[in-house]
Every structure is written in C-alpha cells, then in structure tokens.
Amino acid sequence: VHAGLHELAAKYDIPLTFTGHPCLLYFGFDHPEAPAIQTLWTVRMLTHGLLISSGFYPMWTHTDAHVDTYLEACDEVFAELADAIAANDIESRIGGPVKMTGLRRLA
Numbered sequence: 001v002h003a004g005l006h007e008l009a010a011k012y013d014i015p016l017t018f019t020g021h022p023c024l025l026y027f028g029f030d031h032p033e034a035p036a037i038q039t040l041w042t043v044r045m046l047t048h049g050l051l052i053s054s055g056f057y058p059m060w061t062h063t064d065a066h067v068d069t070y071l072e073a074c075d076e077v078f079a080e081l082a083d084a085i086a087a088n089d090i091e092s093r094i095g096g097p098v099k100m101t102g103l104r105r106l107a
Contacts, residue, residue, distance in 0.1 A: 001070065001071070004067070004074070006018070008075055009078070011075075012079055014082060015030040015031050016029065017030045023057075025056045025058075026055045033085075033090050035099050035100075035101055036094065036098045037084075037085070038054065038099060039098045039099045041077060042099070043096075044081075045074075045077055048073035050069075056070075
C-alpha cells in the first residue's frame, strides 16, 4: 500500500507525507488546506464504498483484491484532489463542512 500511495502521489503531484510503520501506515497532506483535502478525500472514498482515515491497517484478512480496490479508488480520488488543489476549489467540492481538528471538535 505504501508503494502504491507513494506512486499515486507522485503521479498527481499530491503533497503526501508518510509516518508510522509498514504495518501501521499513516499519511497526511502537506498543504495549507490539509483539513479540507483530508475531508474531500474521505467524502470521495466513501463514494467508492470505502470508509477510510489517514491510516491503513493491513490485516491477514486483506487480500490482494482488497488492496487493489483501495489503490484503484485512490487513483480516481487523487486525480480529483489534484484538480481541486489546482483550481483552488477544494472546500466547494466537499458538500459539507471541513473536518475539525484538535480538541475543539469535542466541544
């Protein structure tokens, strides 16, 4: 998954940063509008039937088909993210509020 995400980020010039270990991979968007990009990412991945976060936790039950499905969805969504970043209209594509960060989301 890490290699696939890295390849797709390069393909679409998506500013991804990776942390964690191969078995607990986390990534983020290194961009001033990172929360909006993360929100759009989540919304669009849901349209592919994938409830995701900024982490990927591979398990023994994941098959190659699961990984392929995930990366194919990422390919389509990264294309839109790149377009949204270039057009500077990320928030208008979300269809709702940008995700909240930090403890204020709990108040």
